[in-house]
Amino acid sequence: MIDLSVNIGSLKLKNPVMPASGCFSFGKEYADFYDLSQLGAIVVKATTLEPRLGNPTPRVAETPGGMLNAIGLQNPGVEKVIAEELPHLRKYDIPVIVNVAGTTVEDYVAVTERLMDSEDVDAIEVNISCPNVKCGGIQFGTDPAQAAHVTESIKKVSKVPVIVKLSPNVTDIVSMAKAVEAAGADAISMINTLVGMSIDLNRKKPLIANGVGGLSGPAVKPVAVRMTYQVAQAIQIPIIGMGGIMDGEDAIEFLMAGAAAVAVGTANFVNPLACPEIIDGIRQYCEQNGVASVSDLTGVAWK
Protein backbone atom coordinates (compact mmCIF):
# COMPACT_ATOMS: atom_id res chain seq x y z
CA MET A 1 0.00 0.00 0.00
CA ILE A 2 1.60 3.26 -1.16
CA ASP A 3 1.20 6.25 1.15
CA LEU A 4 0.20 9.14 -1.12
CA SER A 5 -0.61 11.56 1.70
CA VAL A 6 1.30 14.80 2.13
CA ASN A 7 1.16 17.75 4.52
CA ILE A 8 1.06 21.40 3.52
CA GLY A 9 1.56 23.17 6.82
CA SER A 10 -1.30 21.95 9.01
CA LEU A 11 -3.31 20.78 5.97
CA LYS A 12 -3.44 17.03 5.53
CA LEU A 13 -3.88 15.98 1.89
CA LYS A 14 -4.76 12.38 0.99
CA ASN A 15 -2.64 12.75 -2.14
CA PRO A 16 -0.43 15.52 -3.56
CA VAL A 17 -2.66 16.58 -6.48
CA MET A 18 -4.93 19.63 -6.63
CA PRO A 19 -6.29 21.69 -9.51
CA ALA A 20 -4.62 25.09 -9.97
CA SER A 21 -6.63 28.21 -9.24
CA GLY A 22 -8.43 29.60 -12.27
CA CYS A 23 -8.37 26.29 -14.08
CA PHE A 24 -11.19 24.62 -12.20
CA SER A 25 -13.68 27.43 -11.56
CA PHE A 26 -15.44 26.42 -8.33
CA GLY A 27 -15.45 22.72 -9.13
CA LYS A 28 -19.03 22.16 -10.30
CA GLU A 29 -18.14 21.55 -13.95
CA TYR A 30 -15.58 18.88 -13.09
CA ALA A 31 -17.93 17.20 -10.60
CA ASP A 32 -19.88 16.11 -13.71
CA PHE A 33 -16.84 14.05 -14.73
CA TYR A 34 -15.63 12.52 -11.44
CA ASP A 35 -16.00 12.52 -7.67
CA LEU A 36 -13.96 15.50 -6.45
CA SER A 37 -13.22 13.58 -3.22
CA GLN A 38 -10.49 11.85 -5.23
CA LEU A 39 -8.46 15.07 -5.21
CA GLY A 40 -5.84 16.01 -2.65
CA ALA A 41 -7.43 19.44 -2.33
CA ILE A 42 -9.35 21.92 -4.43
CA VAL A 43 -8.14 25.42 -5.22
CA VAL A 44 -10.95 27.66 -6.42
CA LYS A 45 -10.84 30.63 -8.76
CA ALA A 46 -9.37 33.92 -7.56
CA THR A 47 -11.75 35.84 -5.37
CA THR A 48 -11.80 39.61 -5.02
CA LEU A 49 -13.71 41.93 -2.70
CA GLU A 50 -16.04 43.19 -5.41
CA PRO A 51 -17.33 41.25 -8.44
CA ARG A 52 -15.05 41.46 -11.46
CA LEU A 53 -16.14 41.12 -15.09
CA GLY A 54 -12.65 40.37 -16.34
CA ASN A 55 -11.10 41.26 -19.68
CA PRO A 56 -12.69 41.51 -23.14
CA THR A 57 -12.38 38.55 -25.54
CA PRO A 58 -10.42 36.90 -27.09
CA ARG A 59 -9.11 35.74 -23.74
CA VAL A 60 -7.18 32.65 -24.80
CA ALA A 61 -4.84 31.63 -27.59
CA GLU A 62 -3.13 28.35 -28.27
CA THR A 63 0.67 28.52 -28.52
CA PRO A 64 3.22 25.78 -29.22
CA GLY A 65 2.99 23.36 -26.29
CA GLY A 66 0.79 25.66 -24.31
CA MET A 67 -1.66 28.52 -24.23
CA LEU A 68 -1.96 32.17 -23.34
CA ASN A 69 -4.81 33.39 -21.20
CA ALA A 70 -5.95 36.78 -20.01
CA ILE A 71 -9.23 36.13 -18.23
CA GLY A 72 -8.66 39.03 -15.84
CA LEU A 73 -9.85 37.52 -12.55
CA GLN A 74 -13.53 37.30 -13.52
CA ASN A 75 -15.35 36.31 -10.33
CA PRO A 76 -18.60 37.13 -8.56
CA GLY A 77 -16.94 38.77 -5.54
CA VAL A 78 -16.26 37.35 -2.09
CA GLU A 79 -19.86 37.60 -0.80
CA LYS A 80 -21.28 35.48 -3.60
CA VAL A 81 -18.33 33.10 -3.45
CA ILE A 82 -19.06 32.45 0.23
CA ALA A 83 -22.83 32.20 -0.25
CA GLU A 84 -23.09 30.38 -3.57
CA GLU A 85 -19.83 28.73 -4.57
CA LEU A 86 -18.10 27.31 -1.50
CA PRO A 87 -20.89 25.46 0.38
CA HIS A 88 -21.34 22.77 -2.30
CA LEU A 89 -17.67 21.82 -1.93
CA ARG A 90 -18.20 20.72 1.68
CA LYS A 91 -19.74 17.47 0.54
CA TYR A 92 -16.34 16.38 -0.77
CA ASP A 93 -13.85 15.07 1.70
CA ILE A 94 -11.06 17.49 0.68
CA PRO A 95 -9.54 20.75 1.92
CA VAL A 96 -10.85 23.85 0.14
CA ILE A 97 -8.19 26.43 -0.68
CA VAL A 98 -9.51 29.87 -1.67
CA ASN A 99 -7.34 32.02 -3.91
CA VAL A 100 -7.45 35.69 -2.86
CA ALA A 101 -6.61 38.61 -5.15
CA GLY A 102 -6.75 42.36 -4.75
CA THR A 103 -5.44 45.75 -5.75
CA THR A 104 -4.30 47.00 -2.35
CA VAL A 105 -3.12 45.34 0.85
CA GLU A 106 -6.43 46.44 2.39
CA ASP A 107 -8.29 44.47 -0.32
CA TYR A 108 -6.40 41.28 0.46
CA VAL A 109 -6.99 41.72 4.18
CA ALA A 110 -10.70 42.50 3.72
CA VAL A 111 -11.29 39.43 1.53
CA THR A 112 -9.39 37.22 3.97
CA GLU A 113 -11.30 38.60 6.97
CA ARG A 114 -14.58 37.98 5.20
CA LEU A 115 -13.51 34.43 4.30
CA MET A 116 -12.73 33.75 7.97
CA ASP A 117 -16.47 34.05 8.67
CA SER A 118 -17.04 31.04 6.41
CA GLU A 119 -16.54 27.52 7.67
CA ASP A 120 -15.87 26.35 4.15
CA VAL A 121 -12.31 27.71 3.86
CA ASP A 122 -9.40 25.47 4.86
CA ALA A 123 -6.56 27.59 3.49
CA ILE A 124 -5.90 30.84 1.67
CA GLU A 125 -3.77 31.10 -1.45
CA VAL A 126 -2.54 34.65 -1.90
CA ASN A 127 -2.47 35.63 -5.55
CA ILE A 128 0.34 38.15 -5.91
CA SER A 129 1.15 37.00 -9.40
CA CYS A 130 -1.75 37.43 -11.83
CA PRO A 131 -0.19 39.01 -14.92
CA ASN A 132 -3.52 39.93 -16.52
CA VAL A 133 -4.89 42.83 -14.52
CA LYS A 134 -3.30 46.23 -14.27
CA CYS A 135 -3.43 46.41 -10.51
CA GLY A 136 -4.33 42.89 -9.52
CA GLY A 137 -1.52 41.93 -7.30
CA ILE A 138 1.42 41.53 -9.63
CA GLN A 139 3.10 44.58 -8.09
CA PHE A 140 3.20 42.62 -4.84
CA GLY A 141 4.63 39.65 -6.67
CA THR A 142 7.69 41.32 -8.12
CA ASP A 143 9.06 43.16 -5.08
CA PRO A 144 10.20 41.11 -2.05
CA ALA A 145 9.40 43.88 0.44
CA GLN A 146 5.84 44.32 -0.86
CA ALA A 147 5.32 40.56 -1.04
CA ALA A 148 6.40 40.28 2.59
CA HIS A 149 4.12 43.14 3.60
CA VAL A 150 1.00 41.62 2.05
CA THR A 151 1.86 38.18 3.46
CA GLU A 152 2.34 39.56 6.96
CA SER A 153 -0.92 41.53 6.77
CA ILE A 154 -2.92 38.47 5.69
CA LYS A 155 -1.27 36.26 8.30
CA LYS A 156 -2.49 38.64 11.00
CA VAL A 157 -6.14 38.03 10.11
CA SER A 158 -6.08 34.47 8.76
CA LYS A 159 -7.00 31.55 11.02
CA VAL A 160 -6.08 29.04 8.32
CA PRO A 161 -2.77 28.28 6.57
CA VAL A 162 -1.62 30.94 4.12
CA ILE A 163 -0.06 29.84 0.85
CA VAL A 164 1.60 32.54 -1.27
CA LYS A 165 1.56 32.04 -5.04
CA LEU A 166 4.71 33.33 -6.70
CA SER A 167 5.21 34.86 -10.11
CA PRO A 168 7.97 33.59 -12.40
CA ASN A 169 8.21 37.07 -13.95
CA VAL A 170 11.00 38.15 -11.61
CA THR A 171 14.76 38.32 -11.72
CA ASP A 172 15.29 36.32 -8.56
CA ILE A 173 12.45 34.07 -7.43
CA VAL A 174 14.50 32.74 -4.50
CA SER A 175 14.55 36.16 -2.84
CA MET A 176 10.78 36.39 -3.30
CA ALA A 177 10.31 32.99 -1.65
CA LYS A 178 12.61 33.86 1.24
CA ALA A 179 10.79 37.14 1.81
CA VAL A 180 7.34 35.55 2.08
CA GLU A 181 8.68 32.72 4.24
CA ALA A 182 10.18 35.26 6.64
CA ALA A 183 6.85 37.10 6.66
CA GLY A 184 5.11 33.98 7.94
CA ALA A 185 3.79 32.17 4.87
CA ASP A 186 2.88 28.57 5.64
CA ALA A 187 3.61 27.39 2.11
CA ILE A 188 4.46 28.60 -1.37
CA SER A 189 2.77 27.72 -4.62
CA MET A 190 4.69 28.24 -7.82
CA ILE A 191 4.67 29.16 -10.59
CA ASN A 192 1.95 31.41 -11.91
CA THR A 193 1.99 32.01 -15.68
CA LEU A 194 4.80 33.62 -17.67
CA VAL A 195 3.90 36.84 -19.43
CA GLY A 196 3.64 36.25 -23.17
CA MET A 197 2.09 37.47 -26.41
CA SER A 198 0.86 36.20 -29.78
CA ILE A 199 0.27 38.41 -32.82
CA ASP A 200 -2.70 37.84 -35.13
CA LEU A 201 -1.26 38.05 -38.65
CA ASN A 202 -4.60 39.03 -40.19
CA ARG A 203 -5.36 41.90 -37.85
CA LYS A 204 -1.66 42.74 -37.31
CA LYS A 205 -2.41 43.16 -33.61
CA PRO A 206 -1.93 41.09 -30.45
CA LEU A 207 -4.30 38.13 -30.66
CA ILE A 208 -5.47 38.42 -27.07
CA ALA A 209 -7.64 41.47 -26.42
CA ASN A 210 -5.60 42.31 -23.32
CA GLY A 211 -2.42 42.37 -25.42
CA VAL A 212 -0.35 40.25 -23.08
CA GLY A 213 -1.46 36.98 -21.53
CA GLY A 214 -0.15 34.36 -19.16
CA LEU A 215 1.66 31.43 -20.78
CA SER A 216 0.93 28.01 -19.30
CA GLY A 217 1.15 24.39 -20.32
CA PRO A 218 4.03 22.04 -21.08
CA ALA A 219 6.00 24.90 -22.67
CA VAL A 220 6.65 26.43 -19.22
CA LYS A 221 7.40 23.20 -17.37
CA PRO A 222 11.22 23.35 -17.53
CA VAL A 223 11.14 26.90 -16.14
CA ALA A 224 8.79 25.85 -13.35
CA VAL A 225 10.86 22.78 -12.45
CA ARG A 226 14.04 24.84 -12.37
CA MET A 227 12.48 27.49 -10.12
CA THR A 228 11.05 24.82 -7.80
CA TYR A 229 14.48 23.19 -7.61
CA GLN A 230 16.11 26.51 -6.67
CA VAL A 231 13.49 27.70 -4.20
CA ALA A 232 13.12 24.34 -2.43
CA GLN A 233 16.77 24.44 -1.39
CA ALA A 234 16.47 27.94 0.03
CA ILE A 235 13.36 27.65 2.22
CA GLN A 236 11.90 25.34 4.88
CA ILE A 237 8.17 25.69 4.14
CA PRO A 238 6.50 23.30 1.67
CA ILE A 239 6.05 24.08 -2.02
CA ILE A 240 3.05 23.32 -4.22
CA GLY A 241 4.69 22.99 -7.62
CA MET A 242 2.96 23.66 -10.92
CA GLY A 243 3.56 24.56 -14.54
CA GLY A 244 2.59 22.31 -17.44
CA ILE A 245 1.90 19.11 -15.54
CA MET A 246 0.06 16.79 -17.94
CA ASP A 247 0.68 13.35 -16.45
CA GLY A 248 2.00 11.48 -13.44
CA GLU A 249 5.60 11.62 -14.60
CA ASP A 250 5.46 15.41 -14.90
CA ALA A 251 4.16 15.55 -11.33
CA ILE A 252 6.99 13.29 -10.12
CA GLU A 253 9.50 15.72 -11.69
CA PHE A 254 8.14 18.55 -9.54
CA LEU A 255 8.26 16.40 -6.41
CA MET A 256 11.86 15.44 -7.12
CA ALA A 257 12.68 19.11 -7.71
CA GLY A 258 11.46 19.83 -4.19
CA ALA A 259 7.68 20.26 -4.25
CA ALA A 260 5.60 18.61 -1.52
CA ALA A 261 2.47 18.69 -3.67
CA VAL A 262 1.50 19.69 -7.19
CA ALA A 263 -1.21 21.69 -8.89
CA VAL A 264 -2.64 20.92 -12.32
CA GLY A 265 -3.86 23.79 -14.49
CA THR A 266 -3.98 23.75 -18.27
CA ALA A 267 -4.28 19.95 -18.41
CA ASN A 268 -7.83 20.24 -17.01
CA PHE A 269 -8.87 22.15 -20.14
CA VAL A 270 -7.47 19.47 -22.42
CA ASN A 271 -8.68 16.50 -20.42
CA PRO A 272 -11.36 16.97 -17.76
CA LEU A 273 -10.10 13.78 -16.09
CA ALA A 274 -6.51 15.05 -15.88
CA CYS A 275 -6.32 15.27 -12.07
CA PRO A 276 -7.52 11.73 -11.27
CA GLU A 277 -5.37 10.34 -14.08
CA ILE A 278 -2.32 12.15 -12.67
CA ILE A 279 -3.04 10.73 -9.20
CA ASP A 280 -3.13 7.24 -10.76
CA GLY A 281 0.10 8.00 -12.59
CA ILE A 282 1.86 9.00 -9.37
CA ARG A 283 0.63 5.84 -7.65
CA GLN A 284 1.87 3.71 -10.54
CA TYR A 285 5.27 5.36 -10.50
CA CYS A 286 5.60 4.70 -6.78
CA GLU A 287 4.55 1.06 -7.19
CA GLN A 288 6.96 0.45 -10.05
CA ASN A 289 9.85 2.17 -8.31
CA GLY A 290 9.46 0.85 -4.78
CA VAL A 291 8.51 4.21 -3.31
CA ALA A 292 6.63 3.55 -0.04
CA SER A 293 5.60 7.13 0.63
CA VAL A 294 5.23 9.83 -2.00
CA SER A 295 6.61 12.40 0.44
CA ASP A 296 9.96 10.57 0.26
CA LEU A 297 10.33 11.90 -3.28
CA THR A 298 10.38 15.57 -2.31
CA GLY A 299 13.71 17.12 -3.23
CA VAL A 300 15.53 13.90 -4.10
CA ALA A 301 16.97 15.65 -7.15
CA TRP A 302 19.24 17.77 -4.93
CA LYS A 303 19.30 15.98 -1.59
Added chain:
Amino acid sequence: MARLTILEHREIADNMRWLLFEAPKDLQYQPGQFLHIRVTDGVDHLLRRPISLCKVDGGRKALGVAYRVGGKGTKLLAGKNVGDTLDVLGPLGKGFKLHEGDRHAILVGGGIGVPPMVELADQLHRNGVKVTAIVGFQSKSVAILIDDLKQYGDVLVSTNDGSLGRQGFVTDYMTDELLASADRFYACGPTPMLRAVQAKMEGRVAGYLSLEERMGCGIGACMACVTSCRLADGSIGYKKVCKDGPVFPAPEVYFA
Protein backbone atom coordinates in the same frame (compact mmCIF):
# COMPACT_ATOMS: atom_id res chain seq x y z
CA MET B 1 -15.08 11.98 -23.57
CA ALA B 2 -14.41 9.23 -26.06
CA ARG B 3 -12.10 8.17 -28.84
CA LEU B 4 -14.24 8.19 -31.94
CA THR B 5 -13.36 6.49 -35.22
CA ILE B 6 -13.46 8.54 -38.42
CA LEU B 7 -15.88 7.00 -40.94
CA GLU B 8 -15.73 9.66 -43.66
CA HIS B 9 -13.45 12.66 -44.19
CA ARG B 10 -13.44 14.66 -47.41
CA GLU B 11 -13.35 18.13 -48.93
CA ILE B 12 -16.79 19.52 -49.72
CA ALA B 13 -15.69 23.00 -50.90
CA ASP B 14 -12.51 25.08 -50.93
CA ASN B 15 -10.93 24.56 -47.50
CA MET B 16 -14.20 23.12 -46.20
CA ARG B 17 -14.25 19.54 -44.99
CA TRP B 18 -16.83 17.01 -43.91
CA LEU B 19 -15.90 14.69 -41.05
CA LEU B 20 -18.12 11.80 -39.98
CA PHE B 21 -17.49 9.97 -36.70
CA GLU B 22 -18.80 6.71 -35.41
CA ALA B 23 -21.20 7.87 -32.68
CA PRO B 24 -20.31 7.35 -29.01
CA LYS B 25 -22.46 4.97 -26.98
CA ASP B 26 -25.74 6.38 -25.63
CA LEU B 27 -25.45 9.53 -27.74
CA GLN B 28 -27.61 12.37 -26.46
CA TYR B 29 -27.65 15.54 -28.52
CA GLN B 30 -29.48 18.66 -29.63
CA PRO B 31 -28.96 20.48 -32.92
CA GLY B 32 -26.66 23.45 -32.30
CA GLN B 33 -24.46 21.66 -29.78
CA PHE B 34 -20.77 21.26 -30.53
CA LEU B 35 -18.07 18.62 -30.37
CA HIS B 36 -14.83 19.63 -28.64
CA ILE B 37 -12.18 17.86 -30.67
CA ARG B 38 -8.46 17.31 -30.05
CA VAL B 39 -6.79 17.66 -33.43
CA THR B 40 -3.81 15.55 -32.41
CA ASP B 41 -2.44 13.58 -29.49
CA GLY B 42 0.63 14.94 -27.76
CA VAL B 43 1.17 18.45 -26.50
CA ASP B 44 1.96 20.49 -29.63
CA HIS B 45 -1.66 21.55 -30.11
CA LEU B 46 -3.16 21.42 -26.67
CA LEU B 47 -6.54 23.02 -26.93
CA ARG B 48 -9.59 21.33 -28.34
CA ARG B 49 -11.46 22.82 -31.32
CA PRO B 50 -15.17 23.42 -30.89
CA ILE B 51 -17.01 22.33 -34.05
CA SER B 52 -20.79 22.40 -34.43
CA LEU B 53 -22.68 19.18 -34.84
CA CYS B 54 -23.96 19.11 -38.42
CA LYS B 55 -25.82 15.82 -38.84
CA VAL B 56 -26.64 12.70 -36.84
CA ASP B 57 -27.80 9.68 -38.80
CA GLY B 58 -31.26 8.27 -38.10
CA GLY B 59 -30.02 5.36 -36.06
CA ARG B 60 -27.67 7.56 -34.01
CA LYS B 61 -24.81 5.49 -35.37
CA ALA B 62 -22.75 8.35 -36.80
CA LEU B 63 -22.33 12.05 -36.28
CA GLY B 64 -20.93 14.49 -38.76
CA VAL B 65 -19.36 17.94 -38.59
CA ALA B 66 -18.22 20.34 -41.28
CA TYR B 67 -15.29 22.66 -40.63
CA ARG B 68 -13.12 25.23 -42.32
CA VAL B 69 -9.40 24.58 -42.61
CA GLY B 70 -7.87 27.79 -41.28
CA GLY B 71 -5.05 27.66 -38.76
CA LYS B 72 -2.41 25.07 -37.97
CA GLY B 73 -4.75 23.06 -35.77
CA THR B 74 -7.45 22.52 -38.38
CA LYS B 75 -4.73 21.76 -40.96
CA LEU B 76 -3.61 18.90 -38.73
CA LEU B 77 -7.20 17.77 -38.39
CA ALA B 78 -7.53 17.82 -42.19
CA GLY B 79 -4.71 15.27 -42.37
CA LYS B 80 -6.59 12.63 -40.38
CA ASN B 81 -7.72 9.58 -42.32
CA VAL B 82 -10.73 7.29 -42.30
CA GLY B 83 -10.11 4.69 -39.60
CA ASP B 84 -8.09 7.08 -37.39
CA THR B 85 -9.54 7.89 -33.98
CA LEU B 86 -9.82 11.31 -32.36
CA ASP B 87 -10.38 12.35 -28.75
CA VAL B 88 -13.82 13.98 -28.71
CA LEU B 89 -15.67 15.62 -25.84
CA GLY B 90 -19.39 16.20 -26.19
CA PRO B 91 -21.81 17.03 -27.68
CA LEU B 92 -21.51 20.03 -25.36
CA GLY B 93 -23.46 23.22 -24.67
CA LYS B 94 -27.04 24.30 -25.12
CA GLY B 95 -28.46 23.70 -28.58
CA PHE B 96 -31.43 25.02 -30.53
CA LYS B 97 -34.79 24.65 -28.81
CA LEU B 98 -37.71 23.33 -30.83
CA HIS B 99 -41.13 24.72 -29.89
CA GLU B 100 -44.34 22.74 -30.06
CA GLY B 101 -46.97 24.42 -32.20
CA ASP B 102 -44.50 26.12 -34.55
CA ARG B 103 -45.54 25.73 -38.18
CA HIS B 104 -42.84 27.63 -40.06
CA ALA B 105 -39.23 28.32 -39.12
CA ILE B 106 -36.59 30.44 -40.85
CA LEU B 107 -33.08 29.02 -40.59
CA VAL B 108 -30.24 31.45 -41.31
CA GLY B 109 -26.69 30.25 -41.84
CA GLY B 110 -23.63 32.21 -42.86
CA GLY B 111 -20.51 30.42 -44.09
CA ILE B 112 -19.24 28.01 -41.48
CA GLY B 113 -22.43 28.79 -39.52
CA VAL B 114 -24.45 26.71 -42.00
CA PRO B 115 -23.57 23.20 -40.67
CA PRO B 116 -25.70 23.24 -37.48
CA MET B 117 -28.73 24.16 -39.62
CA VAL B 118 -28.74 20.73 -41.27
CA GLU B 119 -29.56 18.68 -38.16
CA LEU B 120 -31.96 21.42 -37.03
CA ALA B 121 -33.75 21.41 -40.40
CA ASP B 122 -34.06 17.62 -40.26
CA GLN B 123 -35.61 17.68 -36.78
CA LEU B 124 -38.00 20.53 -37.63
CA HIS B 125 -39.01 18.78 -40.84
CA ARG B 126 -39.70 15.53 -38.97
CA ASN B 127 -41.87 17.51 -36.53
CA GLY B 128 -43.92 18.86 -39.40
CA VAL B 129 -42.50 22.37 -39.27
CA LYS B 130 -42.05 24.07 -42.66
CA VAL B 131 -38.40 25.03 -43.12
CA THR B 132 -37.09 28.01 -45.06
CA ALA B 133 -33.30 28.03 -45.00
CA ILE B 134 -31.46 31.20 -45.99
CA VAL B 135 -27.76 30.62 -46.42
CA GLY B 136 -25.00 33.03 -47.32
CA PHE B 137 -21.41 32.49 -48.47
CA GLN B 138 -18.49 34.58 -49.68
CA SER B 139 -18.68 32.85 -53.06
CA LYS B 140 -19.72 29.64 -54.83
CA SER B 141 -16.33 28.03 -54.17
CA VAL B 142 -17.00 27.88 -50.42
CA ALA B 143 -20.73 27.09 -50.53
CA ILE B 144 -21.59 23.99 -48.52
CA LEU B 145 -24.50 21.74 -47.57
CA ILE B 146 -27.09 23.34 -49.85
CA ASP B 147 -28.30 19.99 -51.24
CA ASP B 148 -28.46 18.57 -47.71
CA LEU B 149 -30.74 21.39 -46.64
CA LYS B 150 -32.95 21.03 -49.72
CA GLN B 151 -34.17 17.66 -48.37
CA TYR B 152 -36.03 19.52 -45.62
CA GLY B 153 -37.45 22.63 -47.26
CA ASP B 154 -36.81 25.72 -49.37
CA VAL B 155 -33.23 26.96 -49.56
CA LEU B 156 -32.46 30.58 -50.51
CA VAL B 157 -28.82 31.28 -51.33
CA SER B 158 -26.86 34.51 -51.39
CA THR B 159 -23.19 35.15 -52.06
CA ASN B 160 -21.14 38.29 -51.55
CA ASP B 161 -19.84 38.15 -55.12
CA GLY B 162 -22.99 36.85 -56.82
CA SER B 163 -21.30 33.64 -58.01
CA LEU B 164 -24.16 31.57 -56.59
CA GLY B 165 -27.73 32.57 -55.84
CA ARG B 166 -28.51 36.21 -55.27
CA GLN B 167 -25.70 38.74 -54.81
CA GLY B 168 -25.95 40.34 -51.41
CA PHE B 169 -26.71 39.29 -47.85
CA VAL B 170 -29.01 36.80 -46.17
CA THR B 171 -31.13 39.65 -44.81
CA ASP B 172 -32.06 40.64 -48.40
CA TYR B 173 -34.36 37.60 -48.46
CA MET B 174 -36.16 38.60 -45.27
CA THR B 175 -39.24 40.21 -46.74
CA ASP B 176 -42.16 41.38 -44.64
CA GLU B 177 -44.20 38.58 -46.17
CA LEU B 178 -41.67 35.91 -45.16
CA LEU B 179 -41.30 37.24 -41.63
CA ALA B 180 -45.07 37.48 -41.19
CA SER B 181 -45.41 33.80 -42.03
CA ALA B 182 -42.73 32.58 -39.62
CA ASP B 183 -43.14 31.46 -36.00
CA ARG B 184 -39.44 31.16 -35.22
CA PHE B 185 -35.96 31.86 -36.55
CA TYR B 186 -32.62 30.20 -35.87
CA ALA B 187 -29.32 31.79 -36.95
CA CYS B 188 -25.62 30.93 -36.89
CA GLY B 189 -22.84 32.77 -38.67
CA PRO B 190 -20.38 35.65 -38.44
CA THR B 191 -21.09 38.44 -35.94
CA PRO B 192 -22.07 41.12 -38.53
CA MET B 193 -24.66 38.71 -39.95
CA LEU B 194 -26.03 37.82 -36.52
CA ARG B 195 -26.27 41.49 -35.60
CA ALA B 196 -28.20 42.24 -38.82
CA VAL B 197 -30.51 39.25 -38.32
CA GLN B 198 -31.17 40.20 -34.70
CA ALA B 199 -32.12 43.72 -35.76
CA LYS B 200 -34.33 42.49 -38.60
CA MET B 201 -36.22 40.02 -36.42
CA GLU B 202 -36.58 42.15 -33.30
CA GLY B 203 -40.22 42.51 -32.32
CA ARG B 204 -41.33 40.45 -35.32
CA VAL B 205 -40.09 36.87 -35.04
CA ALA B 206 -38.80 35.16 -31.90
CA GLY B 207 -35.66 33.13 -32.31
CA TYR B 208 -32.18 32.08 -31.41
CA LEU B 209 -28.61 33.07 -32.25
CA SER B 210 -25.71 30.63 -32.09
CA LEU B 211 -22.41 32.33 -31.20
CA GLU B 212 -18.77 31.51 -31.70
CA GLU B 213 -15.86 32.44 -29.42
CA ARG B 214 -12.34 31.19 -28.77
CA MET B 215 -12.71 28.49 -26.15
CA GLY B 216 -10.56 26.84 -23.55
CA CYS B 217 -12.13 24.00 -21.62
CA GLY B 218 -15.52 23.89 -23.37
CA ILE B 219 -17.31 22.90 -20.16
CA GLY B 220 -17.74 26.26 -18.42
CA ALA B 221 -14.73 26.28 -16.10
CA CYS B 222 -12.08 28.52 -17.64
CA MET B 223 -14.15 31.64 -18.40
CA ALA B 224 -12.39 32.16 -21.74
CA CYS B 225 -15.38 32.24 -24.09
CA VAL B 226 -17.62 34.82 -22.46
CA THR B 227 -20.00 37.01 -24.45
CA SER B 228 -21.99 40.08 -23.47
CA CYS B 229 -25.62 39.34 -22.69
CA ARG B 230 -28.65 41.11 -21.28
CA LEU B 231 -29.09 39.44 -17.91
CA ALA B 232 -32.42 38.74 -16.20
CA ASP B 233 -32.16 41.98 -14.17
CA GLY B 234 -31.68 44.05 -17.33
CA SER B 235 -27.98 44.70 -16.81
CA ILE B 236 -25.30 43.70 -19.30
CA GLY B 237 -23.03 40.91 -18.14
CA TYR B 238 -21.06 37.96 -19.39
CA LYS B 239 -22.37 34.51 -20.19
CA LYS B 240 -20.27 31.55 -21.25
CA VAL B 241 -20.63 30.57 -24.90
CA CYS B 242 -19.58 26.96 -24.20
CA LYS B 243 -21.94 26.23 -21.32
CA ASP B 244 -24.72 28.87 -21.33
CA GLY B 245 -24.69 28.74 -25.17
CA PRO B 246 -23.56 28.51 -27.90
CA VAL B 247 -27.26 29.04 -28.66
CA PHE B 248 -28.92 31.99 -26.91
CA PRO B 249 -32.41 33.46 -27.19
CA ALA B 250 -31.85 36.32 -29.65
CA PRO B 251 -32.89 39.19 -27.35
CA GLU B 252 -30.34 38.07 -24.74
CA VAL B 253 -27.37 38.63 -27.03
CA TYR B 254 -25.85 42.09 -26.68
CA PHE B 255 -23.73 43.34 -29.57
CA ALA B 256 -21.71 46.31 -28.33
